Amino acid sequence: MKAIRRFSVRPVLPEPLRPLQELARNLRWSWHPETRDLLRSVDPDGWTSGGEDPVRLLGTVTAGRLAALAADRGFLRRLGVAVEDLRDYLTEPRWYQQTDARAGGELPRAIAYFSPEFGITPALPQYSGGLGILAGDHLKAASDLGAPLIGVGLLYRHGYFRQSLSPDGWQQEHYPVIDPHELPLTPLLEADGSRARVSLALPGGRTLTAQIWQVQVGRVPLLLLDSSVAENGPAERDVTDRLYGGGSEHRLLQEMLLGIGGMRAVRAFCRLTGHAEPEVFHMNEGHAGFLGPERVRELGELGIGFDAALRAVRAGTIFTTHTPVPAGIDRFAEDLVARHFGEGGELASLDLQALLGLGREPLGAAAPGGQPVREGEPAPFNMAVLGLRTAQRCNGVSTLHGHVSRGMFAGLWPGFDAEEAPIGSVTNGVHAPTWTADATRRLAEGSRSDTELWELRRSLREQLVHDVRARLRASWRQRGAGQAELGWVDEVFDPDVLTLGFARRVPSYKRLTLMLQDPDRLKALLLHPERPVQIVVAGKAHPADDGGKRLIQELVRFADDPAVRHRIVFLPDYGMGMARSLYAGCDVWLNNPLRPLEACGTSGMKAALNGCLNLSVRDGWWDEWFDPDFGWEIPTADGVAAAEPERRDAIEAAALYTLLEQQVAPCFYDRGVNGAGLPGRWLEMVRATLDRLAPRVLAERMLREYITGYYAPAAAAHRAMTAEAAGELAAFAERVTHEWPGVAVEHVEPGNEPPTLGGSVSLRVRVALGGLEPSAVEVQAVTGRVDGDDTLAEPGYVPLKATGGPDLAGRWTFEGELTLNRPGPFGYTVRVLPAHPLLAHRAELGLVAAAAPPG
Known part of the structure; x- marks a missing residue:
């Protein structure tokens, strides 16, 4: 006979032992050996049988054992030391508060980090593989460095599956039910004591509601959205049932809840706790891509138009792609997306075609997630493409992966070589306190x-x-x-x-x-x-x-x-x-x-x-x-x-x-x-x-690279992108796009040749700019070694300067010199790019006009 309802009956801790709850509910114990040893000593057998989960341990320890510990002066001393150590860890200035390494500008006051999964500890089974483990290590490193991150994800009531084998070796899946009350979770509460909720509008007048759970990962709060609430119908209740489960519509709803609902959860959290509002928003893969359109909607309610709002959103957004494998990228039929974002659906105040355009794969491009889209075929809505189009800064997760990603998504920036695609790289790292065996750590600290x-x-x-x-x-x-x-x-x-x-x-x-x-x-x-x-x-x-x-x-x-x-x-x-x-x-x-x-x-x-x-x-x-x-x-x-x-x-x-x-x-x-x-x-x-190798692979190294190379520049761009500036940039982009068909490199007049090493080549270039002024463009000479096909390798970029005014035909003259610092085959070409101080990358608008090759 099975129970129809399950709940946990928790013992009441004696007053001297109340700090154990504080230690158990902050997941710092999962990477802090001294705290873990203390918790294990509460009941070593219960610790092992409970999967090394202190919340579960404290829910099952006997009253007799608790009474003995409450009278154990040695244990209470250790408990006091552990709690004070945790409180110091949570409040003392750390690297982020002390650093002067602000290469990209002033550090952001807060960063929201969105991921579909987080692997922090087996006691919180909300991960499937490397993406989630990386996300967990990212939060832990942020906590250790004092970086003000807010993690955002979903709470899956069945987590990822448990695996066993049949007699003939076939994988069997099992989905144990996860009770949030048995996990280190705390509900986010409104001022009146009710549970904080976020809601999404669905087609047919339905609503998807989720409650917000909070997990404390050291100094970092992690918000997890849970759709298993009474207000939902059965289908909506199951949206957060399993990690990476269900069909296309189920996955779409999960990603809408993560991106849109996650943004609303962040706003609620900051409103209720007084936490600083994020200036930077980091998408760990494309699953959270809808956070961009949600932020566009927020700005729209302030009277900012779609294009200007998109420019403002991009300024503070970072997108990290984790896979060069098409199966790892979510792609949805455009009509499915249109149904959920059309009339009566979510983000209904946005122009539907503009929103669909953000995720539409480009025609004929090397497919970023499948086969190339051909003329006349419906283009899928690609979540990685959505991420790339709504983030001004993007990266792969190793140097090689950055190179592969630039080639994979090059079709989004036609006219540019793949290596110029605005996708950088930050090589992943791992959290040493989590993954280093205690014995290895102890030996490393001595001889x-x-x-x-x-x-x-x-x-x-x-x-x-x-x-x-x-x-x-x-x-x-x-x-x-x-x-x-x-x-x-x-x-x-x-x-x-x-x-x-x-x-x-x-x-x-x-x-x-x-x-x-x-x-x-x-x-x-x-x-x-x-x-x-x-x-x-x-x-x-x-x-x-x-x-x-x-x-x-x-x-x-x-x-x-x-x-x-x-x-x-x-x-x-x-x-x-x-x-x-x-x-x-x-x-x-x-x-x-x-x-x-x-x-x-x-x-x-x-x-x-x-x-x-x-x-x-x-x-x-x-x-x-x-x-x-x-x-x-x-x-x-x-x-x-x-x-x-x-x-x-x-x-x-x-x-x-x-x-x-x-x-x-x-x-x-x-x-x-x-x-x-x-x-x-x-x-x-x-x-x-x-x-020599271990110091390179650390998550702290990875996070410092994100902070100085991505978060700080994104925060600076976010602050610079006022409503007025965003409107100006949007108008600039619209005008340049309109005038670009009239932009051309019409003639290149080289100086004396053949040149010698250490000398220079003078260039004089006539350029048609349509209706644009020279201040709206950058004219570049692109130089470098050439191969047998005259392809430039390891190119350098030399800006050319406008001289005088336009001629009678409206063409402008640009001049400059190329320094010849390498012997051997050498070549150059000339091109024109849009130029604006709020653009982060020369390929950002996807516009380029290059000199025609000879012949």
């Missing part, structure tokens, strides 16, 4: 002899072995095995064997089964008599991705083979708790995506924090920071490319096997170098990883 380092690595590997056995046993029991059949599990893995880890989501491009290309060769590696390898694998396929599920099943069936099952395992239900164990205990982190489809790949960064070496394709972050002292690169067969994917996989798998056979395993097992029975070169690489 690190080779012996100590090797003993640490073996100890962490041994802990991983015990964790693997426990998880594997539980998995086999779920698959139907009896306890008597599982004695072999006690022999799985060996704490002295080289251990590889591979754990991530399971889309096809991450190539979970590349290691299975040659099963016999893999078996030989696993069972080598002197230099064996053991591999732990984990990952979830999207519930709708049967292809990904087949890859898992293929891997599981291989790992089920009695001949190798003690050397390779698949662990179901990959999440943050398992990840920490893998990152700490593995010797080598394996990553073999199809290059360049891994935007960043932060799991290898987290492993590196613990001295784990990387073995990876040169993709994402590893492309920019690879060093032979940190690990190995898997050669890629880029020339084979997509035309022969099977051959490419075979070539790259063979390269992986060769690396393991000839370099990785021999390095780990070579114990004769230093005479102490230790692998000298291996330990040199571990030390280099900890000392």
Whole structure:
């Protein structure tokens, strides 16, 4: 018999223990070891059985235990120290309050950070993979630096799915119900004590209402919107049921709630708490893209027209794209979007066609999310395109991904080379206090002899072995095995064997089964008599991705083979708790995506924090920071490319096997170098990883780059973009666009040639400007080396100056000199661009007029 309603009966804490609630409800405990140790000591068994969740722990601890702790003077002293430490952490000035590193101008008073998922702790299961974990690390780093972020997301009543395996190795999904009252959440309340709400208008007179929950992540408030409220009908109540669940309309409603409802939640939070209103709005992927149109609507209510409001909104908005994979970008049928934003829907005060135009994919462009749009075909509404068109500053998440993104979205800026697309990059980072094992952290704070380092690595590997056995046993029991059949599990893995880890989501491009290309060769590696390898694998396929599920099943069936099952395992239900164990205990982190489809790949960064070496394709972050002292690169067969994917996989798998056979395993097992029975070169690489690589991969480094390179300039632009300035810029853009067909480079008159190194070339250019004045444009000479096709490489830009007035035909003359500082083939061209002090990038308006090539 099942209960029809569930709730938690919480004990009342004795007065001396009340501060425990303060510690438990601020998620700083999840990355602060001393607080975590204190909470664990309340009830060690309850801590473990409750999933290391202090809110759940305090809800189940016995009255007798509470009475004993309330009388324990030693415990109360530790509690007092922990609470004072938290209060100091929340109030003392930190880097943000003290820094003079204001390269982009005055720092913003507040920043709103929107993400569809946040991975902060397993106790708050609101994440599916790297995007959410990155968002969680972003908030934690902001808290540690004192940056005034407000996080905004959705509260999913079923979270992401829990994974198990069927007897034949097929992924099974389970969606446990999440009770907000059992989570570290506090409802946002109105002044009268009622719960704060936001509402969205839906077609047919329906309304989508959501309540606002608040989570405290150190110094950072996180607002989560929850549609499971009595005011909603059944369909609306289920909008926030599952992360990335449902069909197109369900996803559209989720993204409307995140962007539009999230903006309204931020306004309510600031009104009710007195928090500073954000000046900067950061979209972590396109899922929150509707926050831009919502802000346009807000400004419209102040009497500002659509174009001017859009310019004002763009000034303070940042968009981060996380994927070069089309399946990772949400695209909706335009008629579906029109139905929800047309008459009777949301944002009805906005011009519908103007709004649809913000997300419409350009005709014929290299598709940013699918096949190119052809003439006469309906153009999808693309959430990444919406993000790019409503943000003045955009970035990818590694140097390589920035390059890939510029090519992927180049069609939004026709006439410009892909590398000029206004998309920069900030390489992701990871939050060291979250992902570094306590033992690694303690050793890093003291001396690190080779012996100590090797003993640490073996100890962490041994802990991983015990964790693997426990998880594997539980998995086999779920698959139907009896306890008597599982004695072999006690022999799985060996704490002295080289251990590889591979754990991530399971889309096809991450190539979970590349290691299975040659099963016999893999078996030989696993069972080598002197230099064996053991591999732990984990990952979830999207519930709708049967292809990904087949890859898992293929891997599981291989790992089920009695001949190798003690050397390779698949662990179901990959999440943050398992990840920490893998990152700490593995010797080598394996990553073999199809290059360049891994935007960043932060799991290898987290492993590196613990001295784990990387073995990876040169993709994402590893492309920019690879060093032979940190690990190995898997050669890629880029020339084979997509035309022969099977051959490419075979070539790259063979390269992986060769690396393991000839370099990785021999390095780990070579114990004769230093005479102490230790692998000298291996330990040199571990030390280099900890000392030189780990400082680069930190989320604090990432956030400082966002603050100085994106947040500060965006705040300055936001402040400069008054209603008057926005109107002026909108009028400028309209006028320039109207006049641009009359703009042309009509003649280029070069100076004396051939030039010599160190000399210069004088240019005299006649330009037609239509009805524009020279002050409205910049005339540039674009210079650089040229290849055999006369394509400019590594171009430089030299502004040319207007001389005199227009001639009788209305043409203007511009002059300048090109300095020749490099020998060899050299070339130049001339072009005209719009120029206005409030434009952040030369390609921002997508207008350019270039000199015609000869012939």
